[in-house]
Amino acid sequence: MKILNKLYFLISFIGIYSMQTLHAQDQSYENGMAAYNKKDYETALLSFTQALDNKYLMKGKDVPRAYNYRAKTVAEYFGVMLSNNNSEFISNNPNILVNAFEDLDQAIRFDDGKCSDLIAETKGDLLNVTFQFGKTIADSLRVDRGSNDPKTDSLVVLVIDELLILKDLIGASYEINDLLGLLQFKHGNIEEATTYFKESEKIYQQSPPASADYNHVYNYYYSVLINYSKLHDFDQALVDVKKARKFVSDHFDGNEEASALDAKLEALEFQIKLLKE
Numbered sequence: 001m002k003i004l005n006k007l008y009f010l011i012s013f014i015g016i017y018s019m020q021t022l023h024a025q026d027q028s029y030e031n032g033m034a035a036y037n038k039k040d041y042e043t044a045l046l047s048f049t050q051a052l053d054n055k056y057l058m059k060g061k062d063v064p065r066a067y068n069y070r071a072k073t074v075a076e077y078f079g080v081m082l083s084n085n086n087s088e089f090i091s092n093n094p095n096i097l098v099n100a101f102e103d104l105d106q107a108i109r110f111d112d113g114k115c116s117d118l119i120a121e122t123k124g125d126l127l128n129v130t131f132q133f134g135k136t137i138a139d140s141l142r143v144d145r146g147s148n149d150p151k152t153d154s155l156v157v158l159v160i161d162e163l164l165i166l167k168d169l170i171g172a173s174y175e176i177n178d179l180l181g182l183l184q185f186k187h188g189n190i191e192e193a194t195t196y197f198k199e200s201e202k203i204y205q206q207s208p209p210a211s212a213d214y215n216h217v218y219n220y221y222y223s224v225l226i227n228y229s230k231l232h233d234f235d236q237a238l239v240d241v242k243k244a245r246k247f248v249s250d251h252f253d254g255n256e257e258a259s260a261l262d263a264k265l266e267a268l269e270f271q272i273k274l275l276k277e
Contacts, residue, residue: 026051029062036069041077045070055110064115067107068122074100075125082133090133090155097130098165105169127175130166131215134159134179138186156183174204178219185222190230197223212251217261220244224268234276241269 032047048070055063074096081089104126107119137159160183167176181196197219204216220243227237245265252258 026059026062029058029066032066032069032073036073039076041073041080044073045077048073060110061112061114064107064109064111065118067103067110068115068119071100071103071107072122072125074103075122075129078133079129082129082136095162097126097133098162098169100126101166101169123170127173128215130163131175131179134163134183135215135218138182156187159183172203174200174216174219175213177203178216182218182222185226190226193222194226197226212247214252214255214258217244217247217252217258220247221261221265224265228268228272234272238269238272238276241265241272245269 028047028051032044032051035041035044035047048066051058051062051066052070055066058066078090078096101123104119104123107115107122111119137156160180163176163180163183167173167180170176177196177200181193181200184190184196185193200216200219204213204219220240224237224240224244227233227240245262248255248258248262248265
């Protein structure tokens with residue numbers, strides 16, 4: 001009888017402990033969601049991480065959501081840091097975007113199909129902030145000569161390395177190839193840039209996004225510059241500039257940024273035609 005009493009006590013203790021642990025995991029996830037909704041990104045990341053440290057003790061439906069929202073938090077937080085030109089945060093968290101994409105892989109793994117739209121939305125957010133990050137770095141570089149700033153140049157190398165990891169991780173992506181082409185072009189690696197731009201355009205045409213992606217116009221713009229000023233292939237440069245202007249006209253007519261870019265393209269087209277005469 002004493003043995004049975006001890007056994008019942010042990011079973012009860014385990015049950016109470018398990019319930020408390022499950023409650024703690026659920027609470028961490030709920031704290032993460034509350035912090036995310038308040039845009040308290042650091043608290044959200046900490047809470048989601050605490051929950052996922054023991055993910056097998058969470059409710060099954062919350063596991064893919066926790067992974068997804070940790071990735072989504074990174075996308076939004078990174079975007080804020082980017083807007084504030086917080087290069088220290090970026091330098092101190094070199095793998096944060098790669099980790100976020102890995103979180104999405106985990107979200108897909110644990111999802112039963114109910115989070116697929118949410119995961120697709122977060123992937124789009126991450127790709128967009130990744131492109132904006134790379135473009136910000138690229139815009140700080142002078143064509144062919146880098147930045148003359150060792151810190152910036154080392155950051156470019158870091159970004160390229162991270163993008164190559166992402167490329168392996170998420171597979172065919174015109175966005176990643178566009179960004180790699182842009183960074184390689186700005187670093188003076190024309191052959192590599194051309195390869196990435198061509199690969200991107202092939203993917204884009206085979207599987208175009210639901211709505212035209214304005215970032216892709218830089219593929220056409222820098223392809224024009226490569227063929228015009230580097231390879232002196234004026235026939236191909238003219239094809240590229242017409243393609244770029246058509247892309248802007250078809251999808252972004254009236255957009256202020258697109259109009260400014262189209263003015264540059266128009267000037268390039270005029271110069272190329274003169275050289276062809």
